Amino acid sequence: MSIVRLHSGPRMSQAVIHGGLVYLAGQVGNPGDDVTAQTRTVLSSIDALLAEAGTDRSRILSATIWLADMGDFAAMNAVWEDWVDQATAPARATGEVRLATDEYRVEVIIVAALP
Structure with a gap:
């Protein structure tokens, strides 16, 4: 079974697809924004990554x-x-x-199913 990694860098991938599942790295907003703005940014990033992986928010299995x-x-x-x-x-x-910097208010980690 293949493993597909999206937006990989030296430390991590933003998404990993394997076995009919999509695992997203923790998504964060713009440092310094309030939690409302950061949450909106995070959820927008999640939508984009899920779409790129071939799925959508209706198929999210778990959120941390x-x-x-x-x-x-x-x-x-x-x-x-x-x-x-x-x-x-x-x-x-x-x-x-305690998040990576004091300017982050929220981080969301997602696991979703592929169609």
Whole structure:
């Protein structure tokens, strides 16, 4: 079974396709933006990567969301709930972590199925 890597660099690939699944690297927004703007940017990046891989958000199986501050949970959820199709909502976990820089507010990791 082949493995396809999209947008690979020296450290990681933005997406890996294998065995009928697409694994996305953690997607982050523009450093310094608030959590609402960063979440919108992240979800747009997810849409683009899934499309490039040949799938879409309706086929997301799981999402792991990291927030720099759980105080941003409601603001992030407001954007998420406008974006996600509630009929095909994935399994999801959200936690608070220290992200790569203090300017990142949210990071989202996705696993999706191919059609």
